[in-house]
Amino acid sequence: RFGHGVHDASADPARVRALFAAAPRATGYGIACGLPPYHLIGVDLDTKAGTDAVAALRGLARRHRFTVPATVVVLTPSGGRHLWLSGPADVVVPNSASRLAPGIDIRGAGGYLVGPGSRTERGVYAVAPGTAHLPPAPCPRALLRLLLPTPHAPGQRAHPPGDRSGESLVRFVLAAHEGQRNACLFWAACRAYETGIGPALTTALTFAATTTGLTEREARATIASAARRTDRRP
Structure with a gap:
């Protein structure tokens, strides 16, 4: 019945309970991106290998004139953070790794974010103080344009x-x-x-x-x- 990874994601409570029942020893869970109601976009800001993804995102915001909105933030055991943003229903945001800047990964359609409360050997994913009450903020238009793939040539339109x-x-x-x-x-x-x-x-x-x-x-x-x-x- 299950076994399709992120494609098994559901907002139906009964199906979610069945997913957890199918993996009773699981210590974590994922939240699918790109699906209703929020069409979630995850901005994964890494701190490994000497990168400062938070500073890189601020730099992008200055250059492209957008403001990083107040939104849900999940702190990762490695010291990074996941920003939860809401995307338009008619736009498909692809996943990417360090395409915007070193240390900035994007979780879009077909991707997922590790849910708060998930536990790993390095620690627990936790909602950042002061953000738990916030809904995922709409992705700024200027940032959204940066996340989308370059349009293909007319001959490739299908x-x-x-x-x-x-x-x-x-x-x-x-x-x-x-x-x-x-x-x-x-x-x-x-x-x-x-x-x-x-x-x-x-x-x-x-x-x-x-x-x-x-x-x-x-x-x-x-x-x-x-x-x-x-x-x-x-």
Whole structure:
């Protein structure tokens, strides 16, 4: 029933209880990004290897003229912090590692954040004092633009014109890096079928996936798996 990692995420209390029951010895849990109601975007600020990601984010804010909003912050056992931001429903933010600046990783669609209270050998993830009562703040527009992939050339567009939801999902697949291609396609296909545009978007998703390096057979098998899984969801 389970076993799809972040793709098993749910806001349904009964399903969440079932997930915990399936792993009674788990000491941690993940919170999926990119899904309703908040379409969460995680800004992971690292402090390892001499990096100062907090200062780097401040520098980006100055250069691109945005303010880092007051929002939920989770402190990590390694001394880093996770900022929780809310994204627009019609925008798909991809995951990235140190693309914005050294030590700044982004958790977007298909990614997850370690939930507060999770325990590791190094310590516990905890909500920063004074932020537990805050909702995830909307991601500043200038920062959101930095998080999105560079648009592809017109010849690479593979989405139905006018379908903004479909465009976002196809762009997400096109931006997938090696090692993430199948997972990104599965995530995008699940979202497409959940919103009722799966059949209409199959050709575009398949083309996008083959553009990134998957074979057509692999792409179609992944999309079919997403369709079956979506049909089984409560």
